[in-house]
Amino acid sequence: MRILLLGIGNSPIRSKFVSNHCENFTDDIKGHEILTFGYNEGVDIKIEIGADFREVLMQLPRGWQPDCCILWEAEWNLLPAGTESAPFPTFALISDWDYDIHFARCYVGSVDCTIALSDFEKEALSALGAHRVEVFHHVGAMKEFFAAPPKRTGERKYDILYTSFIDDNAHPDRSGWILKLCGISGKYRVLVAPHLPGYKDYIALLRDSKLVLSHHRYGSMSGRVLEAGSQGAVVIDTGTDIRNYFAPDEEYIPVTADNFQAQVERYLNNTAGLQAMSDKFYKKVTENFESRNRLGKLIEFVSDRLKHVSRPKKRPAGIKEAENIIARGPVYYYAFFRTSQGPFIVNAGSRLLLMSIEEFKKAAGMGQSPGDRTNLVVAETAYGSLYNPEEFLEVGIKACIDTLQETIRSCPAYVMAYFNLGLLYYRSHDYHNAMKIFKIALELFKDKDSDLDVWCLHNRDYDLFNTFLRKPLNASLLLLCRGEEEKAVRDIRNLYQAFILYLISMIEEKNRRIYPALDALRQAAGLYPESGLILTDAAGKQALLGAGKEGLDLYRKAIGLCPLTPDLRLDYIKLLYLYGMDNEIAAEIKKLLAIAGPVTQFKWTKAAVRKLLESFTRFNVGPVYSFDPGRENILNGWLETLFSFYSNGPYNHELVRRIVEILCELGRTDKAFLIMEDYAGRLKGKSLSHEEVSANRSIYDYLRERSCGQARFFNEKLCLIENKLQSGQAGK
Missing domain, CATH: 3.40.50.2000 (Glycogen Phosphorylase B;)
Structure with a gap:
């Protein structure tokens, strides 16, 4: 059989995952003729980035007509434009299809037959729109x-x-x-x-x-x-x-x-x-599973399927061209992130991003779709932030903002324009405008009648987007393709709201508003309770602001979602020490050391635990010794953070109450009076609500009670000491 094979040539990946890439052993396959094509040196037919499939055909040896084309690990490569019009059957081997559902959906719809690893993946790829899916395990060991x-x-x-x-x-x-x-x-x-x-x-x-x-x-x-x-x-x-x-x-x-x-x-x-x-x-x-053996079996498998593979009917040229323009934009965009970063598979540098921008410009010019214009901005932002960040922030970002603002004016219900506009403002540190747009976007995401474009490009250049949204959004898109539209759309709306609230929390914190920041995190957790990122941040803020049981509960939930995050466990252990929960400390340290032992990248945690235990001075002195530097270090660290919010931010009675509580707990009641005096001075001439007046009175009463209690304690101790001193003198 004559086989045209999509390869990776001399890509450095080829030597990293040796058994995964059949070019490492195709020369040993007898009884078949295999020609490779691709974008790197080392393939038989080298084509340029963006080349049409016809250019591959033009370079075939005279009289050499393939029986089929095998697209090896297609989701990690770039399919040439026009692959869907190949004059012979095309077979795509796809395994990591769920990392970018939009990308995989474009690919499986472009080939005649998709080869999956398992029955589950067969069902999933069929739901994405694959014309035909077969199951064959093509991987072997050399x-x-x-x-x-x-x-x-x-x-x-x-x-x-x-x-x-x-x-x-x-x-x-x-x-x-x-x-x-x-x-x-x-x-x-x-x-x-x-x-x-x-x-x-x-x-x-x-x-x-x-x-x-x-x-x-x-x-x-x-x-x-x-x-x-x-x-x-x-x-x-x-x-x-x-x-x-x-x-x-x-x-x-x-x-x-x-x-x-x-x-x-x-x-x-x-x-x-x-x-x-x-x-x-x-x-x-x-x-049975030597790599050459598996490749030979795969060729037999494909040969047997050739007679069953039917090619989709050609569509009218005008429609096909329009659809291709719209489809190539996402293909080039996602292909950049899958193939051209780090050790490259397609040595394209920034070209794929630039090509996606050109495709989106064409698509936007054809129909002025709000989705095409928003996608254009997402692609331009990715290119600018990755390759010309300073120039983009100075010049390019203005054009992107103008495009999104115009999109909002013409399509006020299109929610993804608001989301991306808010994200642009946020990433350019314009937090005032980011907050304003995010609040509008939140309301639109809540509105079931707003125009939610579930296939809008993901902001793959932004690490926080990838960490927070990439996996759950792709899971929801798969759910959508499987026919569970109502749940998928609801989940997608909730995910974007949770992400916006997380960003709002970060803005509030930058604006020195710690309590609104925590409130935004609580709302985000309600919309996306499976997010360890949200719960980790919320747990830290709850602990800082004195919500003892709630803070501990949040830490436990966060650790349940992020069990292999040592820093999270270390912070939790500090909190347990502060609350005197020594038995739980021992159990948590045991769990942490159990992780540090076998996991090579966590070896550093052993030293961190030793250092932490050395700081827990209560464990190292007798019960009579009441001074606990370890505990005071934790409280002083919190005070430093809280003072930064108080000094640089708007006054807040909850914040003042928390600072006063910690100062009193440390025995620094004099400092608590100074803070209260300063706070009262800030309030002079301001109109306060009944709630604020009541809260301020509560702080005053608390401080009065603590100072009176401390005075009684001091008087009792002075009397006790005086009596002992007098007894000692009388004994002489």
Whole structure:
């Protein structure tokens, strides 16, 4: 069979994930003719960024007509314009489709057949609009890296290995499994490591591990299963798709959240049984899942499907051209973030962003759609902020603001124009206008009749947007494509509102208004309770402002959502110390150290815990010693923060009350009087509401009660001391 293959040529990625890229072994495939095309040096047919698929056809050898085109890992590459009009069937291999649903939707609609890893992904890609979806696991392990022979399991350094990057917000499911590994790290030698710089380093770790954890967010079988098996390591798998290829409890260890520890102990405590499983698993992987073997099987699979693949009917040229212009804008935009940042897959630099801008300009000129104009601004902002930030803030941003303001005037119900205008103001530090626009946007997002463009471009150049919204927005778009429109739209409205409220909280804090900042976070948490980012910020502010139980509860919830964020746990431990909850401190430190041990990137936390415990002076002195510098350090740190709000911001009776409370708790009642005196002076001549008058009176009464109580205490102690001194003199 003659195959035209989309490749990556000499991309540095090719040597980082060796088994994932078939160009590393296509020369060994016999009985087929394979020509590669793409954008980098090293492919057979090199095309320019933005080239039409016809340019690929024009460079084919004379008389060489492909039977099909295979688009390998298409979601990490750039499909040429006009791919949908290829004169032969096109097959796209897609796995990480859920990172940008808009992008994947464009791609699966452009090819004749999409090849997915599992039945779940088949159903999802069909919902995105794929013409036909087939399931085939094309990934393998290369024989050059096989352990020959593998080390005996009993001779391996690590009991369990898991390699992955850690991100509680983007991959909370991974964090849950890592937490389970940490939970048994006191009994077993567990290593949780990030992706290693070299593939050989990764293979070396696999060779020295008895068990390797494999987890895929949708239960599909990961390529790591095969890489581990090729080194004689036994896989612990959390999914269901692996059962289609390997026998559970014979060739791999299946686990659920409930039986994880029991399964691990069962096999690690059975050396002979584990070795037998390792031998069987290694044999099957090396015989049936060598990378060349899988590629050959894939070609057979595609060949068999050729007669079943029907090509969509061509559409009228005028309509097709208009639709292509609109579609290419998002394709170039998302392709930039997927392929051209960091170690490039498509060596395009900024060109893809510039091309997306040109496509959006054409689209906006054709129909003056508010969505096209807003998308144009999103793309221009991304280019400006990434490549010319100073010039963009001085010059380019004004044109973007003008475009959005004109869009709002002509389409006042189009909510995404308000959101992006507010975000532009926020990112350019114009917080006054940002607040004004955000408040309007909030009301529009609440209004079910407002024009919500769910497919508006995501602000992928903005890290906070990615951290906060990227994952849940894509999940909602998938829900929408599956037909659950009402829930999806409601969720999207809530997500944008929560993000706006989070930004409003940050503006309020910059304006030294800490209580309105906390109130905005509370509202955001109500709309998006699964956000660890919101709860983490809210917990810190609640603690600062003295909401004891509520602050503790928020910390616990935040840790539940972000279990692998050591700084969050350290702050929680400080709060427990402040409230004298020593038993809980011991339990929390134990949990934190359990994470610090096996997770290589958290090794620093051991020193942080030691330093923290040294500051907890109550643990280091006798019960008679009432002075607690550790506790006072925490309170003084809070005071410093609160004073900055008081000194630089508008007066607030709640803030003054909190400062007075802490000063009194520290025994610095004289300072509390000075603050109250200063605050009363600020109020002179101001018209106060009944509520404010009552609140101020409450602060006065509190201060009076504390000072009177302190006076009584001092008098009692003076009398006691005087009596003791007199008794001592009488004894002489």
